[in-house]
Amino acid sequence: MNNTRLSTALHILSLLAHNDGNLLTSEWIAGSIGVNPVIVRKEISVLKKAGLVESLAGKEGGTRLALSAKKIKLADVYQAVRQSSLLGKQNQHPNPACPVGKNINAELATLYAEAEQKVLNFLGKKTLAEFSKVF
């Protein structure tokens, strides 16, 4: 997760939470984040697949939350944008002739999954409403 995707997603969702029901355009959102509107549309596409937002095409179109901000957990957002293991990639070509090389990736997978679960538990207790109420 060495990228800005979760930050971008939380920024988008915070803006939507602050404009409850109103449709915001990707261009307007992009202006608040300071990125290209296409980046915003791509991230919105991901959030849409997760059922967190909905969009209307065409003139006067835009995006709004699909759920109340109280019902959106930060864990849902994380899972929507998540691409790879939190603690990193496993070693790519471990030597199967070595007892450590042969088994390390399975062991790492377990460890990383457990660590990630701790983060999910934490993020599962926080809602978008709480996160965005300070703005």
Added chain:
Amino acid sequence: MNNTRLSTALHILSLLAHNDGNLLTSEWIAGSIGVNPVIVRKEISVLKKAGLVESLAGKEGGTRLALSAKKIKLADVYQAVRQSSLLGKQNQHPNPACPVGKNINAELATLYAEAEQKVLNFLGKKTLAEFSKVF
């Protein structure tokens, strides 16, 4: 942490733990991981600064643990290789004229630090000895 550095470090340390006291060369370690020996030496350099391993230069040189595997916590390893926030980068150019843009990075920093602390707590309970005993 979208890289293999923690995996590589744990692989190195597991090999050292399994050869208690013996000096292992970067070339030998690299052969088990399946990477270039210079990658191993660079990672060892980082682990050395953290006080986890020690090396001897010259012929018959190599690297060994500087502490018993029971005294090395996986949190120490994580902190040694850690470079950036676990949950990613903050947004780079948020618009200060927007209430959300103005404050989001501070809010993200707090959230990300708390999440990372959960991982540190988890990894602080695990030792290298436990992690590597299965090999």
Added chain:
DNA sequence: TTAAATGTAATAAAATATGTTACAATTTGG
């Protein structure tokens, strides 16, 4: 004194992430 190792800088290559352009499809209002 030679061979084998570390330590590290410099560079190259590969992989990821971000940005941009373009344009079809959709939808509203005039």
Added chain:
DNA sequence: CCAAATTGTAACATATTTTATTACATTTAA
């Protein structure tokens, strides 16, 4: 119906990060 504004997405370009490689000075044991 038409023009304007928007989404959705593909294709491509650029930038950044990660990994690999080469080179070589330094250290140390036999």
